[in-house]
Amino acid sequence: MKRLEGKRAIVTGAGNGIGREISLRLASEGAMVALADLDEEAAKKVASEIDGDTIIHKTDVANPEDFEALVGRVVSEWGGLDVMVNNAGVGVAANAPDTSLDDWQFVMSVNLKGTFLGMKYAVPAMRDSGGGSIVNMSSIAALVGLKDRAAYSAAKGGILALTRAAAIDHIEEGIRVNCIAPGTVETPWVDRITSGYDDPVEAKETMKARQPHGRFVQPEEIAAMAAYLASDESASVVGACMVVDGGVTAR
Numbered sequence: 293m294k295r296l297e298g299k300r301a302i303v304t305g306a307g308n309g310i311g312r313e314i315s316l317r318l319a320s321e322g323a324m325v326a327l328a329d330l331d332e333e334a335a336k337k338v339a340s341e342i343d344g345d346t347i348i349h350k351t352d353v354a355n356p357e358d359f360e361a362l363v364g365r366v367v368s369e370w371g372g373l374d375v376m377v378n379n380a381g382v383g384v385a386a387n388a389p390d391t392s393l394d395d396w397q398f399v400m401s402v403n404l405k406g407t408f409l410g411m412k413y414a415v416p417a418m419r420d421s422g423g424g425s426i427v428n429m430s431s432i433a434a435l436v437g438l439k440d441r442a443a444y445s446a447a448k449g450g451i452l453a454l455t456r457a458a459a460i461d462h463i464e465e466g467i468r469v470n471c472i473a474p475g476t477v478e479t480p481w482v483d484r485i486t487s488g489y490d491d492p493v494e495a496k497e498t499m500k501a502r503q504p505h506g507r508f509v510q511p512e513e514i515a516a517m518a519a520y521l522a523s524d525e526s527a528s529v530v531g532a533c534m535v536v537d538g539g540v541t542a543r
């Protein structure tokens with residue numbers, strides 16, 4: 293039997309990059325996956341690659357009505373919720389004085405508020421389903437100081453703290469909450485963030501060189517960790533921050 297056979301999962305930011313790989317991996321391990329993304333077309337493309345039950349739901353994770361509707365739809369169509377992957381996130385490359393208030397709000401809203409809403413609506417559905425696993429996407433930016441990532445680091449640090457608090461709040465209900473802290477992962481995101489620099493090629497090489505194992509982390513490697521955290525194999529992993537960074541934080 294597959295490790296996630298029959299599990300009902302939601303992945304946010306499922307249309308691209310890490311969320312896409314997590315969705316494909318959970319599905320390949322037997323889960324039914326609800327693909328939630330602002331970019332509905334991208335989510336549809338991912339669904340077309342999955343040979344199994346999917347739901348495509350256009351969702352802005354920063355919008356409570358969208359989130360409530362997403363979870364409600366999964367519960368009404370599949371009868372419950374077992375796995376919630378709060379992956380959607382955005383970044384802005386700037387230090388604190390160069391971060392506009394709008395950019396601060398945007399980054400906090402999608403990353404931190406989005407993850408909070410994911411838990412706000414997923415936890416009651418998981419209670420009714422007899423337990424579950426929540427996987428939040430933090431970053432090594434929550435663990436070490438990275439240049440030009442002020443708002444992003446604050447948001448990802450908030451996700452780490454929220455993960456630990458929620459893990460303690462809900463473990464007695466059979467709901468485990470953990471997060472993943474990736475290093476630099478090769479996704480469309482990396483190109484977007486480096487395009488803001490004077491020399492995007494040099495900026496990309498600098499990001500790569502930051503990884504002690506000499507390459508970008510691959511989205512499949514994050515997906516493998518997410519599948520482990522989603523599965524019962526990680527039953528004693530509670531409130532953990534699983535670092536997948538090629539050694540950046542080992543220095």
Ligand SMILES: NC(=O)c1ccc[n+]([C@@H]2O[C@H](COP(=O)([O-])OP(=O)(O)OC[C@H]3O[C@@H](n4cnc5c(N)ncnc54)[C@H](O)[C@@H]3O)[C@@H](O)[C@H]2O)c1
Nearest residue numbers: 305307308309310330352353380381431474476477479481
């Ligand atoms: N790529 C990296 O190096 C890296 C490193 C550490 C952490 N992360 C985190 O991993 C997660 C995924 O990153 P990625 O590199 O795959 O990014 P990506 O930009 O390649 O994909 C993100 C997806 O999220 C969707 N999205 C954006 N805003 C949304 C919103 N408000 N509501 C719903 N969906 C939304 C986008 O449409 C896109 O499909 C993010 O939380 C990011 O912070 C990425």
